[in-house]
Amino acid sequence: PPEPTARDTLFISSVIRHYGEIERVWCLIFSPGENTVIDSLPMRPKDGGFRFQTLKGLSGFEPGSVFRYAVFAEDREQAVFSSDTLNLRIPTLPDLSLSDLVLDGAENTFLRITVRNLGGESVTDARVRLACEAAGFSSEALLDIPGHGQSDFSFPFRPSPGRFRFSGTVWADSQRGENNLIHQTRDWTLEMDHFDADAQHGTGGWVGFPGGFTCFVPPAALTSQSALKIERFTAFDHEMETPSGAEGTAYRVHFLAGPGTSLSSPIQIRFSRSPGDSLRGGVPYRWDPEIRQWLYLDHEDQDSLVVSRSRFTGLFRLMHSRDRTGPRVEIQVQNQPFTPMSYIPKEARFSVHITDDSGVDPRSEAVSIYLGEHTVPPNQWIASDSAANIRSRIILFDAKLDPGEHRIRVEASDIHGNRTVTTPVVFRVAEKFSLQFLGNHPNPFRRETVFVYVLTDAADQASLKIYTVSGRMIRAFEDAGMGAPDYHEIVWDGTDAWGDEVANGVYFFRLRARQDGRMEEITGKIAKVR
Numbered sequence: 064p065p066e067p068t069a070r071d072t073l074f075i076s077s078v079i080r081h082y083g084e085i086e087r088v089w090c091l092i093f094s095p096g097e098n099t100v101i102d103s104l105p106m107r108p109k110d111g112g113f114r115f116q117t118l119k120g121l122s123g124f125e126p127g128s129v130f131r132y133a134v135f136a137e138d139r140e141q142a143v144f145s146s147d148t149l150n151l152r153i154p155t156l157p158d159l160s161l162s163d164l165v166l167d168g169a170e171n172t173f174l175r176i177t178v179r180n181l182g183g184e185s186v187t188d189a190r191v192r193l194a195c196e197a198a199g200f201s202s203e204a205l206l207d208i209p210g211h212g213q214s215d216f217s218f219p220f221r222p223s224p225g226r227f228r229f230s231g232t233v234w235a236d237s238q239r240g241e242n243n244l245i246h247q248t249r250d251w252t253l254e255m256d257h258f259d260a261d262a263q264h265g266t267g268g269w270v271g272f273p274g275g276f277t278c279f280v281p282p283a284a285l286t287s288q289s290a291l292k293i294e295r296f297t298a299f300d301h302e303m304e305t306p307s308g309a310e311g312t313a314y315r316v317h318f319l320a321g322p323g324t325s326l327s328s329p330i331q332i333r334f335s336r337s338p339g340d341s342l343r344g345g346v347p348y349r350w351d352p353e354i355r356q357w358l359y360l361d362h363e364d365q366d367s368l369v370v371s372r373s374r375f376t377g378l379f380r381l382m383h384s385r386d387r388t389g390p391r392v393e394i395q396v397q398n399q400p401f402t403p404m405s406y407i408p409k410e411a412r413f414s415v416h417i418t419d420d421s422g423v424d425p426r427s428e429a430v431s432i433y434l435g436e437h438t439v440p441p442n443q444w445i446a447s448d449s450a451a452n453i454r455s456r457i458i459l460f461d462a463k464l465d466p467g468e469h470r471i472r473v474e475a476s477d478i479h480g481n482r483t484v485t486t487p488v489v490f491r492v493a494e495k496f497s498l499q500f501l502g503n504h505p506n507p508f509r510r511e512t513v514f515v516y517v518l519t520d521a522a523d524q525a526s527l528k529i530y531t532v533s534g535r536m537i538r539a540f541e542d543a544g545m546g547a548p549d550y551h552e553i554v555w556d557g558t559d560a561w562g563d564e565v566a567n568g569v570y571f572f573r574l575r576a577r578q579d580g581r582m583e584e585i586t587g588k589i590a591k592v593r
Contacts, residue, residue, distance in 0.1 A: 157186045
């Protein structure tokens, strides 16, 4: 045979090609490591061709032994030719050993067992048995195991939470025998960290580590079938340290079926804590890998349990935070802060500026914007990139408003769940465009005077011009910001367009604002005195 064993009878064959006629062929067997001949075996032609084979078979080899041989041929002229001296190693008997037992699987969970063969002889149909009485599990399989190699086999298995003891046995067929029988049995204790989940049933209940961390995937939450893995996580980098430096076990939850697995509704997570736990007052957080921050999770305290929900898998941990202050929130319109009863245009762009020293929660559900009695949905926002600056977030949205009074209110949270609720700001939208002049003060003036006006809507153009009594314009104010709706103040320091102080006397001003071809104009007199 091509891979002889100690039980086989061996015949040696050789192909001999010679221009003359072969008279005699024989095979010499040498002792291992020496050139002492221990046997000479005549060889005869086989199948009428150039192949010669020994008449007598060789047997009785010891497993692991080595013998040396060479083939010789003599022609009619008594010239002798020989092959190289070759070595043949007889493999050692099989030595089967149970190695690893692990939970594995992507779509379904299974137990994968590894069987090694420490011997040189291959084994066909080795029998493997695996059982766990506490889990009500028992199964057998047949394996082919190469010499000095290993083979794996996967047993279908549906885990339940807890630690379980498994017993395994492996043996070759009765005709072969083994070199060493002490490796044939082995016990393992496994803590279940893989669990089956599917679209119809979810996980079918709470799974994970009882007394520590468990997870529940409700029915219909998954879009496809996947194994769920829950593991304790310790590979923290410096960015993942808790804000207060408190230590606590983190747990990683992830689906193994790949990126196609998604959640249509939140999963539930549950932490258990004892009365003496250092994290007795801790609250749940989830690590956000995009912004590289721990984010607070809303939760309920149920006796010794902390229960929360999450639309994402990942890292979860109980933590403390010393931060008790919510974020700072500023509301602007047309890129300008506004005060109660301000005028804004009918088509306005609002911006909400949220800042926090610890970090602003970037999740859409962490911010609520109320315009009147309605909530502005997140799909109408334009939000800044939280990954670029976790401490600041700007949200823009456009609104078309009817004439009358309106109010806006914002609620926002930081990464620790501290929430800020702004006082409602009341503002006005005018029925039509108008320019309202509130006067200039002081008048007369010595060094400067302030012109005050209100635009009820955005003007296409606005200007303030100062004239002498003869009608010569000496100063013009035409900044783009002058046409924004609401309250304005323009300061004139009593100088002309070239920066020279004007003389004492009476001057005229003209304040204009234009929208869609309609012009509003205010004129008046002012006096400059020493």
